Amino acid sequence: MNATYAARAAAGALAALLVLAGCSSKARNADHGDGDKASASPMKTGVGVSGKTITLGALTDMTGAYATLGKSVTQAQQLYVKQLNAAGGACGYKVQLAIRDHGYDPQKALSGYAELEPKVLGFVQFIGSPFVAAVQQRIHDHDKGLVLPQTWSAALDGYYIRTIGSTYDMETMNAIDFLMKEKGIKKGDRIGHVYVEGDYGEGALRGSKHVAQLYGLTVVEQKIKPTDNDMTAQVAALRKAGVKAIVLSAGPRQAASLVGVAAAGGFDVPVIGNHSAFAPRLLATRAGPALTRNYWVASPWLPIGADTPEAKKLVADYRAAYPKDALDNDIVAGWIAASAFGEVLKRACARKDLTREGVLSALPTTDSLDLGFGVVQGFTDFWGPSARASVILRPDKSVTGGLRVVREPTVSEAASAYVDAD
Structure with missing residues (x-):
């Protein structure tokens, strides 16, 4: 979808501003990096983990050109997080989403990323390929957090920015x-x-x-x-x-x-x-x-109306949570991205490392993730999509x-x- 392209010309200017905004990221990261070391927990934690809460970012479009996409993806991810926490969270850690609506506006996307980056472990949603492109270099050079965007552009796929499904x-x-x-x-x-x-x-x-x-x-x-x-x-x-x-x-x-x-x-x-x-x-x-x-x-996957137990459950749960809203395949996109990030969090927990580095280290161990929508997702290839x-x-x-x-x-x-x- 995402893909929009009218803002493409703004990407260079955004990238320059983001580099400036990132100059203090090391200092900010240092402020967060030792937050839990004083506790009795053996878990290693860093940015985006405070006490027993993990915060993930969601940069979405709820009011702009892709508002329908953003609403479905966001509500599906909120539903996933609610169910995950009800089941005990990620090894006892509660997960929460920090959501910002950029309305598909380049400047709002810039400020939203700059605001959320020092507060989140990673991004479970990032709508707008021009905006992802604008922060791509900063993510790879400085921030080093996992980003699962709602874009399927091969130009943006690789190491920290991972495409869910075929490009x-x-x-x-x-x-x-x-x-x-x-x-x-x-x-x-x-x-x-x-x-x-x-x-x-x-x-x-x-x-x-x-x-x-x-x-x-x-x-x-x-x-x-x-x-x-x-x-x-x-x-x-x-x-x-x-x-x-x-x-x-x-x-x-x-x-x-x-x-x-x-x-x-x-x-x-x-x-x-x-x-x-x-x-x-x-x-x-x-x-x-x-x-x-x-x-x-x-x-990239079976539709929301697929004849699988997982699809039927998602339909029932989504209807119960959002009875006035239509069902579409963007719900599946949001659900699969959140589920994939949730699985990686669980694996990072098992390795006792909930830092950004720990999440990236756990990612390639997620090599056969079957979420009930027909296509198995795997992350062993750091430079390719999770499925073809x-x-x-x-x-x-x-x-x-x-x-x-x-x-x-x-x-x-x-x-x-x-x-x-x-």
């Missing part, structure tokens, strides 16, 4: 694999790729180009801006180019327009989007019938969350062997 490039490879195996796309065919400028779209494009080179396809590119909501020109260009299928790496509004325009013009080719290119509310729009007929979605598989989904308004599974988690040969040159 957009690998997800796109898996999506095209589905088109080739299930929708008749073959060597020599032309496929369209409509992608939004920025880390999200350009990362996904690397995936389609990689597959095209491997299997003799031709990619017809259509680059758009995040504010472009009418896909009429793009559909016309792709139709003229004779594409046999379309990949969409943009947002839900672009998906509704592209699929709706294609259907209205009788341009009957399959369209598949990355997981950020769908929202259940689309099914109630005029584009709903076209989406259910000719649109598919690649996802994708689930293929299809819009269906009769299903909880609006998506049903049409292909179980699969790693394409292209994604399995892929090494990002960047």
Whole structure:
């Protein structure tokens, strides 16, 4: 999703300001580093641990361009923390979230990170790839805390900033694999790729180009801006180019327009989007019938309406906690990130080290985390995502969350062997 890209130009300025803000981080860290040494506990603790409480940061968007995403992710993580604490916490430590809403504003994201960083053990949520990019160098050089962002850009993945699930490039490879195996796309065919400028779209494009080179396809590119909501020109260009299928790496509004325009013009080719290119509310729009007929979605995990005990429990618990709110796959994204961080905390506890270094040391021991959503997460590779598989989904308004599974988690040969040159 996250991915937005309008703030990309501000990333350099943000990064410079953040370096200045980080100049006193060593002094601040020293103030927190010995907080529990005077106690009788043998546990080693540091920043973000006070007494018997662990604080994790959540930099979210509850009021801006990605408010729907931010609300679902945050509420899912609050639910996880509530249940974790009710079960005894992380080896007796209570976990709490320090939440800041940046409203997808660059300056608020800067100030939110600068405020929370000296107070938290790590970040269980960070929405906005431009903002994560702005603090990336500071995290690696100075802060050294684990960050699980709600972005799937391979450009941001590595060591301290860890992608949960397949990155957009690998997800796109898996999506095209589905088109080739299930929708008749073959060597020599032309496929369209409509992608939004920025880390999200350009990362996904690397995936389609990689597959095209491997299997003799031709990619017809259509680059758009995040504010472009009418896909009429793009559909016309792709139709003229004779594409046999379309990949969409943009947002839900672009998906509704592209699929709706294609259907209205009788341009009957399959369209598949990355997981950020769908929202259940689309099914109630005029584009709903076209989406259910000719649109598919690649996802890093099973949908919220999956037929697994864990998914059913999450649905029941979320409905009980937030009875007025809709169910969507962003809830799954938030839940999986919180669960993964919670598991790492438990392993760090067992190693008697709840410092930032201790959490990072415990991370690679989490190598087969099955949370009941089809894709096992593993963190042994410090420079890669936690998984490479994708689930293929299809819009269906009769299903909880609006998506049903049409292909179980699969790693394409292209994604399995892929090494990002960047």
